[in-house]
Amino acid sequence: MExxxxxxxxxxxxxxxISGAKNSAVALIxxxxxxxxxxxxxxxxxISDVQILKGLLEELGGTVHFDGNDMNVDPSSMISMPMPNGxxxxxxxxxxxxxxxxxxxxxxxxxxxxxxxxxxxPIDQHIKGFEALGASVTNEQGAIYLRADELIGARxxxxxxxxxxTINIMLxxxxxxxxxxxxxxxxEPEIIDVATLLTNMGAKIKGAGTDVIxxxxxxxxxxxxxxxxxxxxxAGTYMLLGAAAGEGITIDNVIPQHLESLIAKLREMxxxxxxxxxxxxxxxxxxxxxxxxxxxxxPGFPTDLxxxxxxxxxxxxxxxxxxxxxxxxxxxxxxxxxxxxxxxKVEGRSAIIxxxxxxxxxxxxxxxxxxxxxxxIAGLMAEGITEVTGLxxxxxxxxxxVEKLNGLGATVWRENLTKEExxxxxxx
Ligand code: EPU
Numbered sequence: 001m002e003x004x005x006x007x008x009x010x011x012x013x014x015x016x017x018i019s020g021a022k023n024s025a026v027a028l029i030x031x032x033x034x035x036x037x038x039x040x041x042x043x044x045x046x047i048s049d050v051q052i053l054k055g056l057l058e059e060l061g062g063t064v065h066f067d068g069n070d071m072n073v074d075p076s077s078m079i080s081m082p083m084p085n086g087x088x089x090x091x092x093x094x095x096x097x098x099x100x101x102x103x104x105x106x107x108x109x110x111x112x113x114x115x116x117x118x119x120x121x122p123i124d125q126h127i128k129g130f131e132a133l134g135a136s137v138t139n140e141q142g143a144i145y146l147r148a149d150e151l152i153g154a155r156x157x158x159x160x161x162x163x164x165x166t167i168n169i170m171l172x173x174x175x176x177x178x179x180x181x182x183x184x185x186x187x188e189p190e191i192i193d194v195a196t197l198l199t200n201m202g203a204k205i206k207g208a209g210t211d212v213i214x215x216x217x218x219x220x221x222x223x224x225x226x227x228x229x230x231x232x233x234x235a236g237t238y239m240l241l242g243a244a245a246g247e248g249i250t251i252d253n254v255i256p257q258h259l260e261s262l263i264a265k266l267r268e269m270x271x272x273x274x275x276x277x278x279x280x281x282x283x284x285x286x287x288x289x290x291x292x293x294x295x296x297x298x299p300g301f302p303t304d305l306x307x308x309x310x311x312x313x314x315x316x317x318x319x320x321x322x323x324x325x326x327x328x329x330x331x332x333x334x335x336x337x338x339x340x341x342x343x344x345k346v347e348g349r350s351a352i353i354x355x356x357x358x359x360x361x362x363x364x365x366x367x368x369x370x371x372x373x374x375x376x377i378a379g380l381m382a383e384g385i386t387e388v389t390g391l392x393x394x395x396x397x398x399x400x401x402v403e404k405l406n407g408l409g410a411t412v413w414r415e416n417l418t419k420e421e422x423x424x425x426x427x428x
Contacts, residue, residue, distance in 0.1 A: 001391075001392075001416070001417045001422065001425075002391050002414045002415060002416055002417065003387050003388060003389045003391060003414070003415055003416075003417055003421070004376065004379075004387070004388040004391055004394070004401075004402070004412065004413075004414060005385060005386075005387055005412065005413050005414070005415050006361070006376065006379030006380060006382075006385065006386040006387075006388065006410070006411070006412050007384075007385055007410075007411040007412070008245075008359070008361055008379055008380055008381060008382035008383055008384060008385070008386060009245075009382070009383055009384075010245075010380075010409055010410055010411050011245065011246065011247040011409065012241065012242060012245050012246045012247065012249055012380070012405075012408040012409050012410055013246065013247045013248055013249055013408065013409055014249060014250070014407060014408050014409060015249070015250040015251075015252050016238050016249065016250075016251060016252065016404050016407060016408055017252045017253050017404075018230045018231055018234050018235045018238070018251060018252065018253045018254050019043070019044075019045035019046070019047075019230070019231055019234060019399040019400070020043040020044045020045045020228035020229070020230065020231060021045070021189075021190055021193065021228055021229050021230060021231040021232065021233075021234075022045055022047060022049060022050075022231055022233070022234070022396075022397045023093075023163070023188075023190045023231075023233070024189075024190040024193040024194065024228050024229055024231075025041075025044050025045060025047075025049070025050050025053075025228060026049055026050075026053060026091065026093030026096065027093065027096050027167045027171075027190065027193075027194045028041050028044075028193065028194060028197050028226065028228060029041070029044075029050065029053040029054070029057065029071065029073070030053065030057075030093075030096035030097050030099075030100040030171065031096070031100055031171060031194060031197055031198060031201075032057070032062075032073040032075050033057070033060065033062070033075050033078060033097070033100040033101060033103075033104050034075075034100055034103050034104050034171065034174060034175065034198070034201065034221045035073075035075050035201050035221045035222055035223050035224075036075070036076055036220055036221065036222060036223075037074070037076060037222050037223035038072055038073060038074045038075075038076075038223040039072075039073050039075070039197075039201065039223045039224060039225075039226070040070060040071070040072050040073075040223075040224075040225040040226070041070065041071045041073075041197070041226050041227075041228060042069070042070045042225065042226065042227040042228065043069060043070070043227050043228045044066070044069060044070065044071050044228060045231060045234075045397075045399035046068040046069070046399045046400065047395065047396055047397055047398065047399050048392070048395045048396050049091050049093065049396045049397070050066070050071075051066075052087050052090050052091055052094075053091070053093070053094075054066050054071065055087055056083065056087050056088065056094065056097065057073060057075070057078070059081055059083065059086075059087070060075075060078040060079065060080075060081050060101075061077050061078045061079050061081070062074060062075050062077070062078045063077070075104075078104075079105075080101055080104075080105035080107050080108060082108075082109035082143075083097065083108075083109060083110050083111060084109055084110070084111045084141070084142070084143035085111050085143075086111070088110055088111045088113065089111050089112075089113070091113065091396070092113045092121070092164075093113070093164075094110060094111075094113045095110070095113045095123055095126060095164060095168060096164075096167065096168060096171060097110050098110050098126065098130070098144060098146055098168060098172075099126070099130070099167070099168035099169065099170070099171030099172040100171045100172075101146075102130060102133075102135055102146050102148065102151070102171075102172045103151070103171050103172045103173070103174060103175045103176075104175065106135075106147065106148045106149070106150070106151065107146060107147045107148070108144075108145075108146045109143055109144070109145050109146075110143065110144050110146075111142060111143045111144075112139075112142050112143065112144065121327075123164065123165070125158050125159060125160055125162045125165035126162075126164060126165045126168045126169070127144075128156070128158075128159075128165075129156045129158075129165055129168065129169035129172070129182070130146060130168075130169070130172055132154040132155075132156045133148070133151045133152060133153070133154055133156075133169070133172055133173060133176050133180065134148050134149070134150060134151050134152045134154075134176075135147060135148040135151065135172070136148070150176075150177060151172060151173070151175065151176035151177065151217070152176055152177050152178055153173060153176045153177060153178035153179040153180040153181075153215070153216075153217055154180055154181075155180075155181045155183065156169060156180065156181070156182050156183065157183040157184055158182065158183065158184040158185060158186075159184075161184055161185070161186050161211075161297045162186055163186045163188050163190065163191065165186075166182060166185045166186040166191055166213070167190070167191055167194050169182055170182070170191075170194065170195065170198065170205065170208075170213065170215060171194075171198075173215040173217060174198050174203040174204075174205070174215055174217060174218065174221065175217055175218065175219070175220075175221065176215075176217040177217050178216070178217055179214060179215065179216050179217070180214070180215040180217070181212065181213070181214050181215075182212070182213040182215075183211070183212055184211055185207075185210070185211050185212065185213045186211075186297060186298065187209055187210060187211060187297070187298050187299070188297075188298040189209075189229055189232060189255070189258050189298070190229070191208050191209065191213075192208045192209040192229075193228060193229045194208075195208030195209075195213070196208075196226065197224070197226045198221070200224035200225075200226055201221040201222055201223070201224050202218055202220065202221045202222050203215070203218060203221060204216040204217075204218060229255065229258075230253045230254050230255060230258075230278075232254070232255065232258035232259055232302075233302065233304045233305060233370075233397075234397070234398060234399075235251050235254040235258075235259060235280070236259055236262050236302070236304075236305045236308070237305070237308050237373045237377070237398070238251050238404075239251055239259070239262060239263075239266065239273075239280060239282050240262075240266075240305070240308045240309060240311070240312050240377055241308075241376070241377045241380055241405075242282040242283075242284070243266055243269070243271050243282055243284045243288065243312055244284070244311060244312045244315060244377050244380065244381045245377070245380040245381050245410075246282065246283065246284060246408075247283070248281065248282070248283040249281070249282060249283075249408055250279055250280070250281045251279060251280045251281075251282070252278070252279050253278055253279075254278060254279065254280055255278065256275035256276070256278075256280055259280070260299060261299060261300055261301040261302070262301065262302075262305060262309075263275065263280070265291055265293055265301065265309070266282065268289070268291050269285070269288045269289050269290075269291050269312075269316060270284070270285030270287065270288050270289050271283065271284050271285060271288065272284075272285070287317050287356075288312070288315060288316045288317070289316055289317055289318060290313065290316040290317060290318030290319055290320040290353070290355060291313070291316070291320055292320060292321040292322070292323075293306065293309060293320075293321075293322050293323070294323040294324075294325060295323070295324045295325055295326050295327075296325060296326075297326070303324055303326040303327055303330060304370050305370070306322055306324050306330060306370070307330065307331075307333045307370040307371050307373065307374040308370060308373045308374045308377050309322065310322055310333065310334070310337065310344070310351055310353060310374055311333075311337060311342075311359075311374045311375070311377040311378040311381065312377065312381075313353040313355060314337065314342045314343070314344070314353060314355050314356070314357055314359060314378070314381070315355055315356045315357070315359075315381060316353075316355045316356060317355060317356055318354075318355065319352060319353065319354050319355075320352070320353045320355070321350050321351070321352050321353075322350060322351045322353065323349055323350040324349055324350075325349065328348070328349035330368075330370075331346050331351055332367035332368065332371050333366075333367065333370075333371035333374040333375060334346055334351055336362075336364040336365060336366075336367075336371070336374075336375055336378075337359075337364075337374065337375075337378055339362045339363075339364055340359045340360055340361070340362045340364065340378050340379075340382055340386070341357055341358065341359050341360045342357060342359060342378070343355070343357050358382075358383060359378050359381050359382035359383070360382055360383055360384060361379065361382045361383060361384030361385045361386040361387075362382075362386060362387075363386075363387045363389070364378075364379075364386065364387070364388055364389075365388070365389045365390045366388055366389070366390035366391070366393045366394055367390060367393070368393050369393045369394065369396050369397045369398075370397075371390075371393070372388065372390060372391070372393045372394035372398075373394065373397075373398065375388045376388065376394070376401070376405075376412075379412075380405070380410055380412075389417065389421070389425070391414070402414060
């Protein structure tokens with residue numbers, strides 16, 4: 001096991017290229033199950049979630065080649081292998097196997113998903129959708145059993161706007177008989193990306209990216225080639241570290257429209273931002289001003305950037321408030337930032353940050369993926385050395401992190417954990 005070592009205080013400059021979107025990738029890969037001939041997905045991020053999903057498709061009998069960038073999946077000989085345990089528990093997005101396997105085989109057994117612990121993360125809306133399409137869904141000893149004689153299109157109103165439920169219902173509905181209408185659907189760019197892949201495979205989907213999606217079921221879906229969208233959350237993370245410790249950095253391979261809420265907030269703080277077709281340049285002001293943010297569903301401020309934003313706010317002049325309306329308990333990074341000298345308190349769903357303070361390097365632990373991103377940014381801002389453990393969380397979502405950071409002039413490296421550190425982790 002390794003930890004990330006960060007020598008803080010080196011000003012960052014240059015250009016960083018953004019990888020394919022993790023939250024698209026984890027849905028696009030299961031979507032290939034629905035085809036009857038090979039699907040090629042180009043530009044995938046080389047992260048552990050993608051590697052785990054590759055292994056899961058192989059367990060189903062698929063032939064999968066992944067060169068770290070492009071994936072070729074031949075799903076033709078897949079079977080509906082039950083997966084109550086094992087790799088499915090390692091990532092949250094394994095729930096997309098439910099929709100995809102139900103769509104293709106009309107049955108699936110999938111262990112309840114793992115992933116980041118951000119407080120309760122129910123999947124009742126996914127299940128409501130599958131049931132509306134005619135599936136029986138039961139929970140037996142921590143695994144979800146899904147079965148349908150046939151899937152029949154239905155009108156489904158989501159009680160909660162959910163990215164996962166919207167995509168999962170689309171996956172199951174593309175091969176159902178007749179029309180499915182998803183109302184109060186989520187509008188995230190990743191949903192449009194998945195709908196684009198499915199449409200290239202022969203599905204009939206209208207309205208992805210709006211809150212009403214119409215799907216007319218088809219008998220068969222075929223192979224195709226698809227290029228994934230860039231990762232707006234990875235891009236946002238690099239913008240934040242550019243604002244926190246940069247002397248002017250360029251983010252390449254980004255869709256600026258996907259980051260409008262972040263760009264607006266960074267401008268409010270005083271940062272200088274220029275956005276082009278597929279690039280964003282960001283340079284911080286000498287003194288950045290405090291701001292308040294409230295996370296909302298897309299196109300509002302993304303919950304996934306709330307934690308990294310908090311690190312930046314420690315250097316802003318004044319008091320800022322960060323409120324997470326999506327995951328009210330997504331604040332495990334705050335104790336770690338306090339170890340680094342941050343002045344932050346948590347009240348309910350909000351964190352209140354008083355700045356500016358000079359962060360100090362410390363030994364800290366990433367409790368989840370974006371908490372890890374927050375600590376990396378804090379480490380780059382801090383005086384001295386920061387050691388971040390819990391690297392397995394960061395590796396789930398940030399492709400080539402060390403190379404990208406060092407390419408911007410940072411001094412960051414991975415080290416094996418010492419025997420004592422391993423011992424402490426076992427006892428924790
Ligand atoms: N919710 C329900 N019932 C459901 C589904 C969701 O109550 O059946 C609630 C959740 O508890 C949450 C809200 O609805 O309060 C939104 O959850 P959503 O279903 O949209 O989240 P998700 O699909 O599980 C995806 C991303 C998350 C991101 C959220 C919100 C993937 C694989 N994950 O999760 O990404 O935070 O949308 O935008 O797409 C991350 O990348 O670090 C990450 C956690």
